[in-house]
């Protein structure tokens with residue numbers, strides 16, 4: 001079908017909300033890590049960063065995008081940048097803005113993200129329901145917002161000098177304050193939102209500086225409006241944009257919302273405020289159109305319509321997008337075509353992939369291609385450019401597998417149930433274990449890369465992996481841990497490794513996406529029905545078990561996490577796809593059990609992350625999340641111990657979901673949240689095992705025996721010691737051996753002390 005809108009169409013512009021920072025070959029990661037090692041100077045790092053920014057603007061212009069954003073670059077995280085810019089840093093670490101020298105400023109900036117001896121970094125947590133992590137500002141009445149840094153202005157000027165009049169992007173005041181935490185020195189009941197008026201003063205100053213530098217439009221990101229919390233803060237929203245709208249010297253304002261619809265109340269406030277443009281996510285939950293209809297359109301406020309999915313990798317169905325944009329033209333006088341959110345969450349360029357199957361490749365678009373899509377849509381609508389939308393409509397590759405579907409259809413309710421009373425092996429009080437991965441050394445990563453390039457034979461690579469397993473087993477025996485792991489040396493990533501071995505999944509060579517700081521992942525693409533052609537982990541786990549008399553825990557990644565950290569097909573409900581992954585994992589669990597493995601851990605690290613942002617959708621989510629986990633794990637004998645693991649705190653919202661998983665042992669992050677979940681489970685009379693993480697693996701700091709002992713004593717005050725497991729709060733893959741070993745020795749000693757005291761009591 002060919003669509004040719006009228007040649008004298010309305011003026012429709014194109015834009016994107018943001019662009020990846022890491023560079024097409026992770027240049028930023030390499031430059032920062034080299035700077036951290038002292039191998040390069042601050043000047044050299046700044047030069048790499050400036051080059052990456054310029055390349056990003058150039059790519060967007062070449063793609064045909066009309067309005068190009070700036071200040072979407074960051075050395076670590078944009079929330080941290082915002083806190084630094086407004087001087088909102090905790091007193092335990094010096095403010096970067098107050099340093100004279102560039103090198104010292106950078107050193108202080110990275111210290112906030114990574115900590116220094118004696119001063120822990122800011123806490124890190126998930127950015128809404130994505131796999132990106134931000135650094136959580138710590139606010140109190142003693143933190144006073146003031147504009148002390150000019151990053152957005154400097155980057156605007158830098159772009160202008162290179163020939164790009166960009167639209168600086170700022171994190172909005174509401175999202176910033178509602179994403180912060182209350183610092184320890186704040187009085188009881190105080191909330192960060194109390195800083196709103198002072199913060200708005202600082203924003204007003206920043207807007208004036210940007211206007212003076214020549215910025216004609218500024219974007220303020222308010223994704224918090226897609227959450228219940230943000231929707232409830234509509235009074236603060238009104239106050240914020242009244243104040244910013246009334247600022248005397250300011251560019252035009254675009255308030256951008258994403259990760260879901262914002263509801264008619266917030267939309268009405270924005271429409272009635274003086275902001276010139278509003279960005280809406282018209283992809284994620286489909287309710288954006290209803291919101292627009294409920295407020296009778298935006299009138300003279302420009303609508304920045306997020307119709308190109310900014311966080312998945314499927315090509316946009318242009319024909320349908322044109323239809324939807326046509327409807328929108330009736331609801332607003334001015335329209336821009338955009339992505340649903342920043343392109344931070346997708347890989348940069350599909351052209352960097354050389355081995356994707358052609359029929360899959362045809363259905364994909366990464367950041368560069370998505371920029372091309374918004375530009376094309378803008379031209380079609382405003383200039384009447386003709387396009388063969390038939391050729392650009394993604395064809396569903398239709399990778400269906402009748403066998404998978406038949407197997408799922410044949411399952412009865414007993415496939416999801418384990419007996420209530422299952423005994424299990426003799427339990428050790430305060431049994432010690434780890435979460436799975438041991439340090440991924442650079443030798444290991446180099447060997448894997450050499451093997452991938454064909455420079456190291458499979459035989460030799462496997463010999464290296466077995467040697468690593470020998471080392472990890474011997475170390476754990478020496479430390480005295482009770483349930484051992486093989487250390488996951490064969491895995492590039494806990495999701496990608498499995499995706500490489502499952503039918504229905506494709507993986508990329510260069511499809512890197514930032515996860516936190518310099519750490520990146522290559523989310524695989526789940527495009528078709530999923531099945532497991534052959535065992536994926538049995539060889540490694542049974543090898544490890546053959547090297548010790550102690551039990552070795554088999555290690556798998558659960559269905560929800562496999563989905564959360566992949567780009568997933570959209571032609572069927574997530575629930576159905578999760579069941580397929582659950583069934584494939586069930587086969588692996590059965591093979592591990594058959595091979596004599598008595599402890600099997602199915603990680604659901606992302607169970608909390610995929611929790612819908614709005615309460616009304618959570619029950620349905622937890623139903624399918626729990627069902628897919630239970631499908632994976634319920635086929636085992638009563639005596640086999642099923643473990644699961646979840647990282648990151650704030651589990652109180654899903655405590656019911658944790659119970660429903662019905663795992664024998666659940667390990668969770670708890671070190672930073674002072675055992676709150678353990679307390680909650682204790683109150684509910686939770687009967688299964690719980691392993692609250694007793695120290696934070698995200699920091700290189702080695703916890704003392706006394707510190708861990710104190711956490712354990714707190715935990716035993718809430719739940720029965722026989723149900724308590726002792727473990728770190730996540731895998732050790734990002735740590736070095738020296739610190740990992742010492743921390744585990746301290747952990748085992750702390751458990752021994754508490755166990756002895758309990759036995760004597």
Ligand SMILES: CN1c2c(nc(N)[nH]c2=O)NC[C@@H]1CNc1ccc(C(=O)N[C@@H](CCC(=O)N[C@@H](CCC(=O)N[C@@H](CCC(=O)O)C(=O)O)C(=O)O)C(=O)O)cc1
Nearest residue numbers: 131442445446448449492493494495515518519520521565
């Ligand atoms: C638990 N976490 C995870 C999340 N998401 C995932 N998909 N996986 C996770 O584990 N989300 C929440 C958290 C986030 N945490 C992390 C932690 C650590 C990383 C990380 O370390 N990423 C690595 C890349 C990992 C990887 O894919 N490694 C590959 C390729 C390694 C590589 O770069 N090789 C080089 C050559 C090697 C050399 O010469 O040294 C190359 O190919 O050029 C592998 O090991 O084979 C990172 O470096 O960023 C991410 C998220």
Ligand SMILES: N[C@@H](CCS)C(=O)O
Nearest residue numbers: 435436437603605731
């Ligand atoms: N088993 C994985 C879980 C990380 S969330 C690991 O230990 O790295």
Ligand SMILES: [Zn+2]
Nearest residue numbers: 605647730731
């Ligand atoms: Zn974890």
